[in-house]
Amino acid sequence: MSRTGRTASIATTAVRRTALLFASLAIAVALWESYKAVGPADGGDVFGWRIIPKTNDRVMPHTWTMAAEFGDDAIGSGDQKVWSVLLGYSWYTLRMALAGLALGMFVGVGLAVAMARLKIVERGLLPYLVISQTIPLIALAPQITVIRGSLDLPQWTSAAALAAFLSFFPVTVSTLRGLQSAPAASLELMDSYAAGWWTTLRKLRFPAAVPYMVPGMKLAATASVIGVIVTEITLGGLRGVGFATIDYSQKVTSQPASVYAAVFAAAALGLIMFGLVAAGESILMRRRPKESLG
Amino acid sequence: MSAATDQAKAVVVSDVSMVFNQGGPGAVAALDHVGLEVEPGDFVSLIGPSGCGKSTLLRVIANLLEPTAGSVLVNGKSAHQARIDQDYGMAFQQSGLFEWRTVTKNIELPLELKGWDKQRRRERVSEMLELVKLPDRGGHMPWELSGGQQQRIAIARALAAHPPLLLMDEPFGALDEMTREHMQSELLQICAATGTTVVFVTHSIPEAVYLSDRVVVMSAGPGRITDIVSVDLGRDRDEDTREDDTFYKKITEVREALRGGELTDSARGIEDR
Numbered sequence: 001m002s003r004t005g006r007t008a009s010i011a012t013t014a015v016r017r018t019a020l021l022f023a024s025l026a027i028a029v030a031l032w033e034s035y036k037a038v039g040p041a042d043g044g045d046v047f048g049w050r051i052i053p054k055t056n057d058r059v060m061p062h063t064w065t066m067a068a069e070f071g072d073d074a075i076g077s078g079d080q081k082v083w084s085v086l087l088g089y090s091w092y093t094l095r096m097a098l099a100g101l102a103l104g105m106f107v108g109v110g111l112a113v114a115m116a117r118l119k120i121v122e123r124g125l126l127p128y129l130v131i132s133q134t135i136p137l138i139a140l141a142p143q144i145t146v147i148r149g150s151l152d153l154p155q156w157t158s159a160a161a162l163a164a165f166l167s168f169f170p171v172t173v174s175t176l177r178g179l180q181s182a183p184a185a186s187l188e189l190m191d192s193y194a195a196g197w198w199t200t201l202r203k204l205r206f207p208a209a210v211p212y213m214v215p216g217m218k219l220a221a222t223a224s225v226i227g228v229i230v231t232e233i234t235l236g237g238l239r240g241v242g243f244a245t246i247d248y249s250q251k252v253t254s255q256p257a258s259v260y261a262a263v264f265a266a267a268a269l270g271l272i273m274f275g276l277v278a279a280g281e282s283i284l285m286r287r288r289p290k291e292s293l294g
Numbered sequence: 295m296s297a298a299t300d301q302a303k304a305v306v307v308s309d310v311s312m313v314f315n316q317g318g319p320g321a322v323a324a325l326d327h328v329g330l331e332v333e334p335g336d337f338v339s340l341i342g343p344s345g346c347g348k349s350t351l352l353r354v355i356a357n358l359l360e361p362t363a364g365s366v367l368v369n370g371k372s373a374h375q376a377r378i379d380q381d382y383g384m385a386f387q388q389s390g391l392f393e394w395r396t397v398t399k400n401i402e403l404p405l406e407l408k409g410w411d412k413q414r415r416r417e418r419v420s421e422m423l424e425l426v427k428l429p430d431r432g433g434h435m436p437w438e439l440s441g442g443q444q445q446r447i448a449i450a451r452a453l454a455a456h457p458p459l460l461l462m463d464e465p466f467g468a469l470d471e472m473t474r475e476h477m478q479s480e481l482l483q484i485c486a487a488t489g490t491t492v493v494f495v496t497h498s499i500p501e502a503v504y505l506s507d508r509v510v511v512m513s514a515g516p517g518r519i520t521d522i523v524s525v526d527l528g529r530d531r532d533e534d535t536r537e538d539d540t541f542y543k544k545i546t547e548v549r550e551a552l553r554g555g556e557l558t559d560s561a562r563g564i565e566d567r
Contacts, residue, residue: 185390191358193407194378203403207394289393289437 029063036060061257066264069257082258086244086265093228093240094269096156100163101224101273105217107164108171115172116179116205117197133169137162137227141234155237163227167220174216178209211288214281221273229266241266303367304459304491305332305355310364312350312517323516324350325361330510330519332491334458337482339494339502339509341548347517348495349463355493356384356461369458380404382459383452387467389444391436397423397447398432404455422450425484442473449481453488460485460492467497475536478504482531499552503527503544504536511551521551 036055044052053059061069070083111129115122141162148158182205190200232242241262248258312325324347332338340348353359355366357373368376376382383404391400398419405415423429426446428439436444445465452460466474478501485492496502502509503525511521525544527535535541 183388183390185386185388186392188353188358188386189384189390192356192377192382192384193380193404195407199407203407204392207392210394287394287396287435289435 058256066257066260069261075251082261089241089244090265096159096228097163097224099160101167103164104167104220105171108168109175111172112175115176137230138234159228159231162231163224166223166227170216170219175213178212179205182208210284217277221277222270225270225273303331304334306367308365310361313362326516326518334491335489337492337506339506341502342512343514346512346514348512352461352463352495380455381457382461383457385448385452385462385465387464389448397434401451401454422454426450441469460490462494464495499545499548509548523548
């Protein structure tokens with residue numbers, strides 16, 4: 001395919017994807033509104049279980065009320081609108097998530113290289129890494145705060161550390177798998193050049209690992225947002241999207257739709273982080289064969 | 295045999311044995327007291343059934359495997375030293391081109407590892423692209439090329455550092471018959487132009503006969519050399535050679551040598567693998 005032909009096909013794909021995005025959004029809105037129209041306002045029981053959601057305006061506000069909420073005055077923020085307050089919170093959370101993701105990638109790739117280098121490290125370390133992911137973040141947050149305090153680091157580093165704690169794991173697992181993916185013939189080839197382990201890592205194992213690393217990085221990107229938001233909810237003092245979710249849910253009586261506005265902001269952050277990794281992917285993979293695209 | 299004549303040989307394999315999983319329950323004798331000498335400029339093929347150790351022998355010469363017993367000299371040096379000095383190039387059945395590198399960057403790989411500067415690398419690459427008759431493919435990615443073209447690039451990469459010896463493990467095994475015959479003729483021209491010595495592993499009798507000055511026939515269980523067939527078809531071989539009476543005669547000779555090996559095996563009650 002010619003270069004202009006390829007650019008044209010990328011443009012077509014982008015248009016189609018955007019159309020699909022709006023179509024799925026429209027379907028979600030339609031489902032929400034039609035349930036709200038037919039569902040019982042005070043919920044209902046099935047075999048004695050109260051599982052049919054209420055459709056009153058406090059629990060299920062109209063979608064347009066949610067959208068309009070962004071333009072309302074934010075409670076307790078002077079004459080600022082909700083959207084501008086949330087934008088500030090989002091930027092704050094995004095920076096911590098980015099720092100967490102960067103740290104998580106660094107640690108994750110480092111651990112994977114160590115494990116690929118020495119089988120004994122893999123055997124000894126991998127079980128502990130798996131266990132680390134079963135520890136609830138809420139239990140870990142106070143400990144991290146204590147350690148952070150003793151190191152005299154700013155408060156936001158707690159959130160970044162916990163985001164890194166969540167995001168390193170998928171990076172480690174996918175990178176390790178990728179580093180082990182180099183074909184035997186390519187490894188023999190490097191061997192025939194008497195190339196050492198680090199040279200082989202740089203010229204062969206790392207580039208071969210990229211298609212495997214990308215899905216791990218995507219998981220890590222969204223995990224780092226979750227890590228920061230959970231930290232904000234658990235620890236006080238960090239004014240980001242997580243704080244907004246809690247803050248607005250306490251004001252649910254006066255402005256029920258504002259909680260949803262905060263949730264949308266959190267979702268948007270996850271999408272932005274995912275998008276950043278996807279952009280990195282398309283740069284790194286632009287000259288790879290189609291079938292190896294992650 | 296004196297040390298002086300060994301110095302002049304391209305490859306000297308003396309009394310090499312290779313046992314995998316030695317001492318273990320699954321011990322396999324892949325090579326059993328194998329000896330082979332290759333003169334500079336010679337084209338030698340290794341042929342035999344699966345499990346006869348032909349690929350193992352190639353890897354022992356390349357120093358990718360350390361033999362259990364015996365010694366290997368390449369270019370008058372130990373195989374280990376020859377590997378460090380990049381005295382040989384290698385090509386495999388899968389072209390093994392790095393999909394993230396352009397054709398040019400693939401051919402450059404061995405030169406990069408030797409620490410050549412960019413200017414010198416680029417000059418050598420265009421020379422190699424001319425040699426394999428793909429002068430305008432340097433900027434392409436490997437996956438944009440056909441299987442035959444990829445294999446040519448792999449040969450260009452193997453020869454980029456101008457090694458005196460080329461080791462090939464069924465390099466045309468994955469190609470269709472027409473491309474394969476074409477590539478065989480190309481390879482002979484490249485070797486004639488560069489004076490490279492070749493040790494070539496193959497499953498195909500016509501391929502071995504068409505390419506080689508000598509066909510080394512091996513048999514399995516344990517792997518060893520049963521016969522060496524000299525092919526005196528001269529150096530100027532072309533498509534007509536494939537219809538030459540001598541060509542057919544030599545094919546028959548190699549085939550009988552291969553069968554002879556199997557007969558001896560069953561006579562001795564040794565299994566084929």
